[in-house]
Amino acid sequence: MKYxxxxxxxxxxxxxxxxxxxxxxxxxxxxxxxxxxRNMDSSGEESTIKRKVFNVMVECLQNVVKHADxxxxxxxxxxxxxxxxxxxxxxTIISGNPIKDENISIVQEKIDQINSLDxxxxxxxxxxxxxxxEISEKGGAGLGFVDMARKSGQKLEYDFxxxxxxxxxxxxxxxxxxx
Amino acid sequence: xxxxxxxxxxxxxxxxxxxxxxxxxxxxxxxPEDSAEFYQPVLDWIEEYNKDPNPETEFVFKxxxxxxxxxxxxxDVLSALEDVQGCKITWYFHEDDEDMEEAGEEFSxxxxxxxxxxxx
Numbered sequence: 001m002k003y004x005x006x007x008x009x010x011x012x013x014x015x016x017x018x019x020x021x022x023x024x025x026x027x028x029x030x031x032x033x034x035x036x037x038r039n040m041d042s043s044g045e046e047s048t049i050k051r052k053v054f055n056v057m058v059e060c061l062q063n064v065v066k067h068a069d070x071x072x073x074x075x076x077x078x079x080x081x082x083x084x085x086x087x088x089x090x091x092t093i094i095s096g097n098p099i100k101d102e103n104i105s106i107v108q109e110k111i112d113q114i115n116s117l118d119x120x121x122x123x124x125x126x127x128x129x130x131x132x133x134e135i136s137e138k139g140g141a142g143l144g145f146v147d148m149a150r151k152s153g154q155k156l157e158y159d160f161x162x163x164x165x166x167x168x169x170x171x172x173x174x175x176x177x178x179x
Numbered sequence: 180x181x182x183x184x185x186x187x188x189x190x191x192x193x194x195x196x197x198x199x200x201x202x203x204x205x206x207x208x209x210x211p212e213d214s215a216e217f218y219q220p221v222l223d224w225i226e227e228y229n230k231d232p233n234p235e236t237e238f239v240f241k242x243x244x245x246x247x248x249x250x251x252x253x254x255d256v257l258s259a260l261e262d263v264q265g266c267k268i269t270w271y272f273h274e275d276d277e278d279m280e281e282a283g284e285e286f287s288x289x290x291x292x293x294x295x296x297x298x299x
Contacts (some may be wrong), residue, residue: 026212030189048275051244055278058210058246065212127285130254135215143247151278 018084024068024097029061036084049091049178055151056093056174057084059144063172064097066140071098078167090178093152096171104160104168111172114145115155122150152176180231183224191217192242196224201233205256206241206271209249218252225259232263241271241299242279250282257290267293274298 011019017039020032036057040050064080071078080097099107117125126146133142149156157173180198187193192207211217228236238260245253260266270283280296287294 026190034189047273048277051276051278054244058244062210062246062248123285127289130251131289133251135248135251140248143250147247 015085015087016083017086019081020083021081022079024061024065024080024082026065029058029065032061032082033057039086043086046179049176052151052176053084053091053093056148056176059148060093060095060172060174063140063144064095067097067099071100088178091176093148093174093176094171096169098163098167099160099170101166101168104170107170108158108160111145111156111158114149117149119150119153122146126150148174180228181224183220185220192245194221196221196228198228198233201235201237203236204239204241205253206239206243208243209245209253211249214246214248214252218249218256221256222259225256225263229259229263232265234265236260236263236266237269238266239269239271240283243273245282254286254289257286257292261290261292267295269295269297271297271299 018032018036020028022028033054037050037054040053045053061082064082068080078098080095082096083092083094085092085094114122114125126143129143129146136142145156152174154175154177157175159171161169161171163169182199183194183196185191185194187207190208190210190212192205192209194206195202195204197203205221209217240253257268260268268287270286272279272283283294283296
């Protein structure tokens with residue numbers, strides 16, 4: 001049973017206030033959001049920070065939901081993970097989910113492009129996409145990463161960890177400063 | 180004309196479109212699972228309304244939050260309203276919500292309708 005304590009300790013060490021691992025749906029998204037909101041409310045977090053955290057959480061969670069729908073497989077190793085860290089100086093919103101190796105470069109290029117832009121560049125990119133985009137079958141507008149970068153005001157951090165069978169684990173982290 | 184009245188939920192906004200009483204309002208949170216499906220009745224209603232609109236249409240957005248998929252549909256709603264003679268937008272934002280204020284400004288740059296900003 002030692003792993004229970006270890007898991008607990010690891011969460012505390014990383015200042016994680018919320019960790020969810022498993023299947024991702026709209027219902028789960030709503031539950032996770034309301035838990036995180038309650039935590040921020042009870043700790044009296046400033047409303048501007050709360051809104052930004054909520055905003056980034058929604059885009060992050062819905063990204064994972066849409067991606068999971070698209071993969072449509074029941075392999076439990078292909079579940080995703082979502083976590084929120086609350087540090088002294090910032091919140092961190094983290095998601096991790098398997099993606100097909102062949103999609104790595106598309107995702108990477110998109111995020112690198114976003115990270116290369118400043119505030120005005122991101123605003124322009126957002127307007128360019130929203131003018132031309134059609135809502136995809138997955139229900140996305142292709143604006144999620146851009147919005148996460150805009151609302152957090154920080155670069156998006158990411159990593160791809162090799163799994164098996166042509167999949168890699170895509171970890172994405174947004175940081176939101178707590179002034 | 181029929182009134183479109185949708186109760187808000189934790190992930191969908193409250194919507195009232197009422198020609199008889201001159202009330203046109205979308206308020207609350209918008210992060211539906213399928214934003215295109217959710218906003219379709221609104222787009223249909225506006226299309227119908229535009230066949231014989233009131234002389235003035237003050238369309239109110241009082242959103243606390245919307246996700247990016249909704250933002251695309253909000254732009255579609257605004258584009259539909261562009262065709263309505265005598266339409267203007269009132270964009271509400273919470274007084275300390277700069278992001279919502281900026282979102283309104285961005286929409287106003289993408290469509291040809293007068294915007295008025297109010298805080299709550």
